[in-house]
Amino acid sequence: MPDKIQHVVVLMLENRSFDSMLGRLYPDDPDFNGLTLGEYNTYAQTRFGVWSGEGMPPSLATAPDPDPGEFFKDIAEQLQGDPTAPCPMGGFAANYATQKPSSDGPFNPRSAMHFFSPEQVPVITQLAKSFGVCDCWHASAPCQTWPNRFFVHTGTSRGHVDNNTFRIPFPAESLFHRLQKGGRSWRVYFHDMPQSILLGDLWLYAVFHFRGLAQFLADAHTGNLPDYSFIEPRYFSDLFLNKIPNDEHPPHNVLYGEQLIAQVYNAVRSSPCWESTLLIITYDEHGGCYDHVVPPPAVPPDGLVDNPYGYPFNTYGVRVPAVIVSPFVPPGSKVRPPVRDDGLVYPFDHTSIIATVRNLFLKGSPPLTQRDAVAPDLLHALSLPTPSNAGPASIDATAMEASATEVQSRAVIAPNGMQASLSAAAALLPTTPPNTAAQVPAPAGLPNTQYPTVAIAHANATASTNRFLNR
Amino acid sequence: MIRISGNLRSAVILVLFSCSRVLWAQAAPSASSAPPAPASQPGNNSSTAAPSERPAAITAILYPDGKAKSVGLNEKLQVQVTGPTGDTNLKVDASKYVLFFNGKEVKDLPDPTYNRSTHSLVFELRRTVNNKDLWTDLLGSPVRSTVPVTVALGERPDSASQAPQPSIYAFRGDEGLSKFELKVFGPVSISVAAVVVFGMIWLVLARARQNTTLRDGMIPQIPPSLQTYSLARCQMTFWFVLIFCAFIFLYIATWDYNTISSQALILMGISGATAMAAIGVDAAKDSPADATNRGLQALGFNSYADVQQLIIYEIPSREAELVRQQKLLSTLLPAPPDTPDAALTPQQLQWQTVNQRVSQLIIEINDRKNRLGTYEDRIRPFLTQGFFTDITTDINGTAIHRLQVLCWTLVLGAVFIIGVYRDLAMPEFSSTLLTLMGISGAGYVGFKYQEVNS
Numbered sequence: 008m009p010d011k012i013q014h015v016v017v018l019m020l021e022n023r024s025f026d027s028m029l030g031r032l033y034p035d036d037p038d039f040n041g042l043t044l045g046e047y048n049t050y051a052q053t054r055f056g057v058w059s060g061e062g063m064p065p066s067l068a069t070a071p072d073p074d075p076g077e078f079f080k081d082i083a084e085q086l087q088g089d090p091t092a093p094c095p096m097g098g099f100a101a102n103y104a105t106q107k108p109s110s111d112g113p114f115n116p117r118s119a120m121h122f123f124s125p126e127q128v129p130v131i132t133q134l135a136k137s138f139g140v141c142d143c144w145h146a147s148a149p150c151q152t153w154p155n156r157f158f159v160h161t162g163t164s165r166g167h168v169d170n171n172t173f174r175i176p177f178p179a180e181s182l183f184h185r186l187q188k189g190g191r192s193w194r195v196y197f198h199d200m201p202q203s204i205l206l207g208d209l210w211l212y213a214v215f216h217f218r219g220l221a222q223f224l225a226d227a228h229t230g231n232l233p234d235y236s237f238i239e240p241r242y243f244s245d246l247f248l249n250k251i252p253n254d255e256h257p258p259h260n261v262l263y264g265e266q267l268i269a270q271v272y273n274a275v276r277s278s279p280c281w282e283s284t285l286l287i288i289t290y291d292e293h294g295g296c297y298d299h300v301v302p303p304p305a306v307p308p309d310g311l312v313d314n315p316y317g318y319p320f321n322t323y324g325v326r327v328p329a330v331i332v333s334p335f336v337p338p339g340s341k342v343r344p345p346v347r348d349d350g351l352v353y354p355f356d357h358t359s360i361i362a363t364v365r366n367l368f369l370k371g372s373p374p375l376t377q378r379d380a381v382a383p384d385l386l387h388a389l390s391l392p393t394p395s396n397a398g399p400a401s402i403d404a405t406a407m408e409a410s411a412t413e414v415q416s417r418a419v420i421a422p423n424g425m426q427a428s429l430s431a432a433a434a435l436l437p438t439t440p441p442n443t444a445a446q447v448p449a450p451a452g453l454p455n456t457q458y459p460t461v462a463i464a465h466a467n468a469t470a471s472t473n474r475f476l477n478r
Numbered sequence: 479m480i481r482i483s484g485n486l487r488s489a490v491i492l493v494l495f496s497c498s499r500v501l502w503a504q505a506a507p508s509a510s511s512a513p514p515a516p517a518s519q520p521g522n523n524s525s526t527a528a529p530s531e532r533p534a535a536i537t538a539i540l541y542p543d544g545k546a547k548s549v550g551l552n553e554k555l556q557v558q559v560t561g562p563t564g565d566t567n568l569k570v571d572a573s574k575y576v577l578f579f580n581g582k583e584v585k586d587l588p589d590p591t592y593n594r595s596t597h598s599l600v601f602e603l604r605r606t607v608n609n610k611d612l613w614t615d616l617l618g619s620p621v622r623s624t625v626p627v628t629v630a631l632g633e634r635p636d637s638a639s640q641a642p643q644p645s646i647y648a649f650r651g652d653e654g655l656s657k658f659e660l661k662v663f664g665p666v667s668i669s670v671a672a673v674v675v676f677g678m679i680w681l682v683l684a685r686a687r688q689n690t691t692l693r694d695g696m697i698p699q700i701p702p703s704l705q706t707y708s709l710a711r712c713q714m715t716f717w718f719v720l721i722f723c724a725f726i727f728l729y730i731a732t733w734d735y736n737t738i739s740s741q742a743l744i745l746m747g748i749s750g751a752t753a754m755a756a757i758g759v760d761a762a763k764d765s766p767a768d769a770t771n772r773g774l775q776a777l778g779f780n781s782y783a784d785v786q787q788l789i790i791y792e793i794p795s796r797e798a799e800l801v802r803q804q805k806l807l808s809t810l811l812p813a814p815p816d817t818p819d820a821a822l823t824p825q826q827l828q829w830q831t832v833n834q835r836v837s838q839l840i841i842e843i844n845d846r847k848n849r850l851g852t853y854e855d856r857i858r859p860f861l862t863q864g865f866f867t868d869i870t871t872d873i874n875g876t877a878i879h880r881l882q883v884l885c886w887t888l889v890l891g892a893v894f895i896i897g898v899y900r901d902l903a904m905p906e907f908s909s910t911l912l913t914l915m916g917i918s919g920a921g922y923v924g925f926k927y928q929e930v931n932s
Binding site for chain 2: 245246247248249411414415418419434454455456458460462463466467469470471473474
């Protein structure tokens, strides 16, 4: 019952494909578009099939390790592969194997074909089975993190395909801004540096809306969730708090992300707002992890092309996991996009979140771009007449605490693409929040910062963010 | 009915007592408590009479060098005596005489000698196991560097089972002649002791503001003067200082170097063990302080010197260069056109180079300021909040396990000080009190185990 939904909570994690996380959710269900275990890629005349590493200890839930390539050109290679090979999506192993040599270890092509079995990721598995799973949710574009995260908030990346080409502040109207204008409440909850802080139209009032995750837990507990909550995971290793990133970005251990999912779910489930809340758990992009579904054609959002490849944003990205949680969602749902009146079916993508929020809280408000204009919302998944699906009362994630050695090992290495871009962008944040539109600086390219370690990148990112947000 | 307070009552009694002594001295009353004195003061006729074998009265107390007006332990006390007829030509068997201070026998002294030239019995004042109670009565609770003592002599009885009695006093009316000032502290010894004690206290306490003698020092990137005070270290230092000062005090007062009691050693042991256990807890458990240390090291801060390097050199030098480069940049205007493949003049090429350097300097300055800001944010929870707050609170506020250690330490410390001052000996704490200190320390260590993870 969509009209009963008063709160939408989105948790967006990092860089995992649908098959890598939920590919074997319903292995015997022909209606479920998952892995059959017959999928493979070929590289150097060797066939590399999908594999899960059953029995692998939790501490090794890091595959693929090292981090696969995720630039636009990498993804293009992953999707194309060997044109003569019988399997589509045949270039993951080859692209992985041909990455620039890294001190993080050898790029074994088999790693790109890894997936987690349901037993290895029990939290997202339990939620997907207890509520609804989308097996046709695609990243908005076959691009890196930032383009896809900007799609979540604005329905476009304004033609950019890689993180490091953006100009900050990002000059597109955001869903948050639309909610602000519509008198609806919203908050971004984050751990270290929220990527969404780069949205230019939030800079005037960001200080009032960006909060730490602890505030989310408190808001949920007291029944004070805003209309729209967007949760960002921890992107950086934090030596001071002895924390590993919980964003699940390879090679960060996915079990820390599972802990975050459980924490968010438990907070919502025990909240007075539970019956009126829709929780969406998804990932920004596939991050080089194998998925067997070829991305379908897409409606370009705004016609902007600001990339050297001339990519017009006319396809979606690789599938990513998406789990829809609400007491109005029947258990075991496979949430599919409806057929439109014109007979077309568009898959879910990140702009489906915009469409859902718009249709819930901003009725009559025009779409942000042509992409979210056609995006199916999720409201039809709320098909129960009453909030009768209680789901698990709470979920216990694998109890695992990062050792000092583990955190250190993740903090003294070179930052990954997301970490490097965020810390570079942090330098563009004003030292004090602007009070007027005139004080918002013009968009500028990312400075050429090359912080040698995650720890130093983290210090720069958080110091600038905290200063900007008066924290 | 008039109620007289205790102090007033004591004052009245003291006045009455003083008056009675004056009257007794002037009117020679037959107060039974007063020592019997020779009935009269005879003339000096020593040249005509045969030498007496028994002194009859004390005529003076002679000081060794004639300048000092007091005699102390390990010094010689000369008691000038005279015969019954006032003769000074005595033939005395000195070993038969014992010394009385304030009417009490000074036991266990070496046999005195008789100095014919000064007509005096010479006693060497020594403190031994057998007479230390008397010395404690005399020297304990000192308020001045000397205490007045009345001397008397007695003859050693033939039978060892009989106690000697004082029988030789000053002549009646001349009781002042048998009084002398017993030295508690000599000027030299007290000066040396003061230097030693204050020197040690300065080492421990005064410098504690600037170093980590009393502080935790778990995060070496924090300057020593801003580190938190450590309760365990403070407790250990407290007992060390107390026992050291007590030892010095007792040594100069009694010249006895065997004054450290086993209970004092146990106290030092308990406080030392508590401090070691606290350090062990800090070291064994991966605490937030350890995480902070690792985090700061990853930012290039291995010690406070690295922080100073950033503040004093790295940031100012870059800021100075930035100013220079920006000035230079302003002289190279206008900027070249922002179009690719445009042909640039040498000046425009130089503008590009300088502009790149300006951008780089800004990045470097921001990076260092951000690292410094992170440093300041992260060390804040570990900075001292002042001595009392540091030792009595943890992250949740006042901690009962810390407060009880502090209270019991102060209470036993006060008992210790009073005991040393009053009894000239380190107190013999009961096993119950020592167990209390042990339990208190153990409780502190146990709670600290949880505390370090908060």
